[in-house]
Amino acid sequence: MRDTKSLLLLLVSLLLVVVSFVLIWTWGYNFYAKNGVAKPVIIQTVADSAAIANKVTDSFQKVYAATLKDLDLKLDSTLTNSDSLSNQLDAKLAEFYRLRGEIAEILKSKNANNNFAAAKQKIGELQTKVSDLNDKNKIVDKENKKLLDVVNDMVRTDKPPAKNSLSASMGQNMEPEKMNPVLSSAFTAFDLRLAAINNADDKEAETNSAEKTDKFTGAFTVTNFNSQLTNAEMMVVVLKPDGKVLKGSGWDSGTFNTPDGKKIYSYKFNFTYTRGEAKRLAFSLRGGTLSKGSYTMEVYNNGIMIGRTVKTLS
């Protein structure tokens, strides 16, 4: 009887333990799923557009290779033709010299009566050969000219690789490769300042604490003694300790081009400028919760970095 009671109690305990484990497992699963750890692997079944693009590129490569091969063949055949013409010329010349020698021999010979007709025939043959040689010479000249044109065309094609024959044959699907313009800036930036500001009781005070920072304020001075620019643009990039760009608002931030590719700016200045003027520019950025570490402010003009400063928050 006592054993039966114990057994029952044990069974109930075991059942509860099992139920508990199921609950723990459910909770764990929810926790996992919520944190994105157990994310289902989505297999991309849509058409691989880049692969298609690669295929297109490949096919163009093939066309290009075939064209080159064809050109090679043409060149080879032209060279072969040229060689064969040269051989023919040599043979004709040899024949010419042979006939000239034979005629000279006949003329030297004392039995002029017998050989005069033969000499006349040989002279006729010699004239035909000379005329043939003239024609052949013209053909060789033409072939040489053609060959030169082909070589010149090839040289021109090799200089900008994607713009001429290839881009034309690529058609509309591929973007022509853009040549990066050489960027430079006429401006110099100095007196750069980046400060973390705390707003307490409607009073602004500078701080070095990441926790207390409500916003960043930045300022710098730019000058330009070289250019007659009247309108200028300056981009400010503030990098967070994790290397990402600090953005105050979507209305202020955007992208700009640099020699290293597209970059995101935190703030942009558009201003009018007179040569030699020392122009002071200032901005402020609210970036939400900030972490400890170094914040880097970079100033760009025309895609070139013209100034940089670092502010460390503890």
Place this chain on the structure above:
Amino acid sequence: MFTTTIKRPLFFIAIFLLFGLMPRAQNSIVQKYETSNVYAGIEVGSKGVKMSMVELDKKAGEDAEFKILKDTSINTDFISFTQVSYQATLAALNKLYELAVKQNKIPVANVFTAISSGVKIQAEKEDKKIWIDQLVNAFRLNNNEPERKVAVIDVAGEARLSHLGIVPEARRYNTFLIDIGSGNTKGGYFPYGNTKDFKLFQLTWGTKSAFNAADKMLGEDKSLENYNSQLSRVLAGAEDNEIVYAVNASGAFPKSDNIAFSGGIAWAVATLIAPELNDNAVVGVTYDEVLQFSEKLSKNPSLYSDYYIVKTMPENSVDTEKLGKDVRQVNKVFDQRSLLAGTGLLLKIMRQFDGVVERKKFYLVKNGAVGWISAYVNQNVSK
């Protein structure tokens, strides 16, 4: 078999685990917004019922800043004014209200309900205002709230609220906001430095109507070339007959430094044109950038597939999973031709502000859909 010393701890462990963990497991599923500064706005629109949950900063009112916590919608087709669409809309309204009040624990007083201008216009046009009244009464009855306010917003009111909800205070009086919808375009600006006077701007063209007009003119030749030429014809007509006049009549050019576009096409173009700014709610663009986008889209739409865009992003520059999802969503909502129609209309309007001497700054707003209801909540909280 087992001694009491083993049995007792086992029993208590089981009880502890059972009752200790159950509430935690439930709490982790639903987030509660019992704090007093979280509000919900439920909007009955032409194509569905939408709910935005916003968190306001300490100073409520028109100048207050708010953060959108959640944005959810249920598609219905209320403006077809049939029994089926009515029932679906009522069910969606009740469901979202329940979601706000019961599931997210938002106090009833913090939940605002409104009917959009699109529904009002269509109901007036078809003499079906009774459907709106019926919907409002049924909703009040279902939730046992006979005094509940369900405001019916007019076009000017909605455009004004959108401006207040989308454009930050610093740019409020120099920004012209234009919402390009599917069937029409509306917007406006505050011309006199106060939020009471609002200059309304309207066009009868929208993304879908431009697409439909071009599509109708295709005839036998359904090719993209023919579509593009018909679309150019349609948009040229719209520009000559309406856009130029409407922009001039609005008087916005001298008074606005910024021209902001909202609506589905603005969201779509912003997502595709600036993937590196995927987490920005607003993206600045130029006329040339949008023109280039349109040309590329026409020649090679695969440049704007989620796979290609994600693949061409520099490493660690954006959350590629979110970006891929957003681009997929854009391509699900708009096909190549609809995108071309919307972008074409966008360009026609932008061109009116892209002068040789003075060029305006253009912005594409992604979260415009929650703008007016959020502003409505904000405004009503301050009352």
